[in-house]
Amino acid sequence: MFIRNAWYTAAWADEVADKPLARRIMNEPIVLFRGQDGKVGALEDRCCHRGTPLNVGKVTELGLECGYHGLVFDQAGRCVRIPGQDQIPERAKVRHYPVVEKNAFIWIWMGEAARADTSQIIDYPWHDDHAQWPHKHARYDIKGNYMLMVDNLMDLTHLGYVHGSTIGGNPMQHVDAKMKVTRKDNGLHFMRWMLNSVPPPTYIKAAGFKGRIDRWQEFEFMAPSSILQGTGAFDAGSGAYDTGNQDSPFKFRLFHGLTPETETTCFYFWSAANGYRQDDPAATDQLFSEIGKAFLEDKAIVEQQQIGLNERGEAGLVDIATDGARVHMRRVVEQRLAAEARSIAAE
Amino acid sequence: MFIRNAWYTAAWADEVADKPLARRIMNEPIVLFRGQDGKVGALEDRCCHRGTPLNVGKVTELGLECGYHGLVFDQAGRCVRIPGQDQIPERAKVRHYPVVEKNAFIWIWMGEAARADTSQIIDYPWHDDHAQWPHKHARYDIKGNYMLMVDNLMDLTHLGYVHGSTIGGNPMQHVDAKMKVTRKDNGLHFMRWMLNSVPPPTYIKAAGFKGRIDRWQEFEFMAPSSILQGTGAFDAGSGAYDTGNQDSPFKFRLFHGLTPETETTCFYFWSAANGYRQDDPAATDQLFSEIGKAFLEDKAIVEQQQIGLNERGEAGLVDIATDGARVHMRRVVEQRLAAEARSIAAE
Amino acid sequence: MFIRNAWYTAAWADEVADKPLARRIMNEPIVLFRGQDGKVGALEDRCCHRGTPLNVGKVTELGLECGYHGLVFDQAGRCVRIPGQDQIPERAKVRHYPVVEKNAFIWIWMGEAARADTSQIIDYPWHDDHAQWPHKHARYDIKGNYMLMVDNLMDLTHLGYVHGSTIGGNPMQHVDAKMKVTRKDNGLHFMRWMLNSVPPPTYIKAAGFKGRIDRWQEFEFMAPSSILQGTGAFDAGSGAYDTGNQDSPFKFRLFHGLTPETETTCFYFWSAANGYRQDDPAATDQLFSEIGKAFLEDKAIVEQQQIGLNERGEAGLVDIATDGARVHMRRVVEQRLAAEARSIAAE
Secondary structure, three states, rough: OOOOEEEEEEHHHHHHHHOEEEEOOOOOOEEEEEEEOEEEEEEHHOOOOOEEEEEEEEOOOOOOOOOOOOOOOOOOOOOEEEOOOOOOOOOEEEEEEEEEEEOOOOEOOOHHHOOOOOOHOOOOOOHHHOOOEEEEEEEEEEEEHHHHHHHHHHHHHHHHOOOOOOOOHHHHHHHHEEEEEEOOOOOOEEEEEEEOOOOOOOHHHHHHOOEEEEEEEEEEEEOEEEEEEEEEEOOOOOHHHHHHHOOOOOOEEEEEEEEEEEEEEEEEEEEEEEOOOOHHHHHHHHHHHHHHHHHHHHHHHHHHHHHHHHHHHHOOOOOOHHHHHHHHHHHHHHHHHHHHHHHHHHO | OOOOOOOOEEHHHHHHOOOOOOEEOOOOOEEEOOOOOOOOEEEOOOOOOOOOHHHHHEOOOOOEOOOOOOOOOOOEEEEOOOOOEEEOOOOOEEEEEEEEEEOOOOEEEEEHHHOHHHHHHHOOHHHHOOOOOOEEEEEEEEHHHHHHHHHHHHHHHHHHOOOOOOOOOOHHHOOOOEEEEEOOOOOEEEEEEEEEEEHHHHHHHHHHOOEEEEEEEEEEEEEEOOEEEEEEEEEEEOOOOHHOOOOOOEEEEEEEEEEEEOOEEEEEEEEEOOOOOOHHHHHHHHHHHHHHHHHHHHHHHHHHHHHHHHOOOHHHHOOHHHHHHHHHHHHHHHHHHHHHHHHHOOO | OOOOOOOEEEEEEHHOOOOOEEEOOOEEEEEEEOOOOOEEEEEEEOOOOOOOOOOEEEEEEOOOEEOOOOOOOOOOOEEEEEOOOOOOOOOOEEEOOEEEEEEEEEEEEEOOHHHOOOHOOOHHHHHHOOOOEEEEEEEEEOOOHHEEEEEEEEOHHHHHHOOOOOOOOOOHHHHHOEEEEEOOOOEEEEEEEEEEEOOOOOHHHHOOOOEEEEEEEEEEEEEEEEEEEEEEEEEOOOOOOHHOOOOOEEEEEEEEOOOOOOOEEEEEEEEEEEEEOOOOOOHHHHHHHHHHHHHHHHHHHHHHHHHHHHOOOOOOOOHHHHHHHHHHHHHHHHHHHHHHHHHHHHO
């Protein structure tokens, strides 16, 4: 069960270059391509003639050409050429999916095309602000349901156990963090402070902290599966927690986009933008590299968790005190799913 | 669904030497072996004692000996020896399949043994005419349903898209070829001419054409899945099309035999025999090598097609103008399947 | 279908050291761990919080700590710590399995914990008698149902076909061996003599036999799947068969424990103890190495047999004269299964 009437990250814009790109989303085989007009299209990855996947074709002047017998399709899925035939029948077409290129992402709408409202697409201007927020991005292919990755980001007490060598360590600091959750209709927001705490290895590498720090993390979850994160740290004793000051000299932003590939696999699109030493490309590289290591630790534990859940699902599992944000996040997603089911039933 | 009362290519004769050969056909595990009397047998690949596959046994004087406890079977599937036991019970036997060795092939009958009529086996005397038609052969293991490979050979417009670097290129020449199809009860025949056309790379390598050519191709499809092909070329302006002359100085023959391994995999037995420079083994080698490359291109596209069809089968696919021969071929096969189903129902 | 109310070899004791050990038994994922108190526990391998396998956690002072959010469990499956939470709810627990460490084994009870009767655990004192019976042990992971390995040990005529280069060879010697089977309620015992027989390669290497031998083998099968074996040889003409003398100068003991992992895979725990040249570690090493080679031959043939049985099960298979012990063994196991089914139905 997936929320279909929603925008998902289908790809990084720079993944869709001169060759077609195969990508399975919600268990549907899709081909993304960039026409010679520069516009990106997303089609069912199956030629309507003999079923050959279109991703093994090539982009020509008219559109995406099938690699078997040469039929050509435009971004709307219409067949615009059949070799050896002048008339193109109405039935010669493939399903197309609405896509929008914005802020370095390709967003895709997996539901009814008629309901695709581009105003619902998340704004992420930081990707375009290369001067103040230089960034790098990546895609991790996760052998786990996409919600397990969202879960992971909603309960940060895992940092103490999973990320000891990178962004975590010191489990009880994380367990005892000050956490303020604000529930929203379509998501949630939380602020988290760890005052007078030991800086993790990654922070020391990036900012050279000598002593303890006041560390903050801000998370915005937007259903179905995007998380916008800001984080940073002051030297301990800053008083920033009391004044709500987040303008720390060391700060960075992370984007997390989870897109279901199948029920048990997903794509993790993430970027890291540094709000410090912006003129030094080494700072961006180092942040990206350190965060990338930490996220591989998340990938490893979530893939193990999926193996565990494959046995008996979530039956009998017990929520604990630190699960507050995670539980609300799940509720939001379930409400969206239920509303979508009702909407389909009513038609 | 497979046509069972028919002869299929089970193996090249030289594949069945001193060791048993495991081969799955129509999803049935079969072991082929050559007895010390030189006769080939095909048995269910499962010892009747404890179920061990017989292909891990060895050929002994009495027949095929199981590698576990030493039971021996002859080509008719009868158990002829049980160590430690004098009497051999009637039930100690395994299914045997009729096989015939002919023209370098081992043909197998997958239906009722009583209906196995050896007069229905295709004649392919070219394999025995080493002076006029020297040949080489191969087996490609295809991850695709066997009919997809037959489809491939019935619509040659794919040469322009799939085989640009070998036997194809110049898509519109293929689309515009003169094509004459003759339908038959148990197959079809077609002649195809591309007059005044650019020779493909393979032809230039083999025959040294300097300019355009008049190129002909003759295909005989015989259900369920054998295709006999002759092809050749004259220098352009030959007039051969008008007179029906196929005796070109450059010509060769191809045999294509497709045998279902499972619903989604098959064996492609093919040979190439050159009718030019017959005294020069390099000509045979070169033709075989070039054709082999082209057939790997077919293998690649058909395996992709199978991946596409695994999603939703052939539902909703659209036939196009160049599909004439392919559609008739499919009809012949479906009629054979339907007749066989009626015949079984009537018993 | 497995006999559940029984003890199985879960592991060699030395496999359970400082790190948790994942082991699937009867298709249930289990984690074995040794607490800092030295006691071994066996738990369902799934944290009751978010389903993460506990085998990726670590052993801490309180017990086994989950690697995701730090919950800790003791050997009884009770959660004894939840980070961020003082009260631990009753529901926070995972299934535990009774285990006993004895004679270098970890035995596990897969049925109802209340019925776990430790007096039923096999005694194998030879593992503790390092002076008279020095031994080495191993675990082979077999891609075959565990009963196929028990079958293998109940019909030794396979030695002639499977083990020609190690402990077998000379098929008819094995077929004609004197075999005395004693049936028991929960197993069977057999003595087997091959008088005046050619010594197999392994025996010559170990004991330097120059001529023919009187070779004996004693097997005790104890349901569900343990086999205790003693074997040895005298120079031919010893008269030992008539007197029942098994105290040959060359003798060794083998333990075989088969534990179902899934319906089609199992663990083969085996040890070899030499009752000759006990002061020479090279004798133990050599015996272990030679036996290990022979058992790899069993592994190979049984894995092929499983592939064969995957096709059509055991339907239509034919028992032969040498199957006596095997057939009785199967009957004992089936009676235990039937009794267990009745016992469950009666509750």
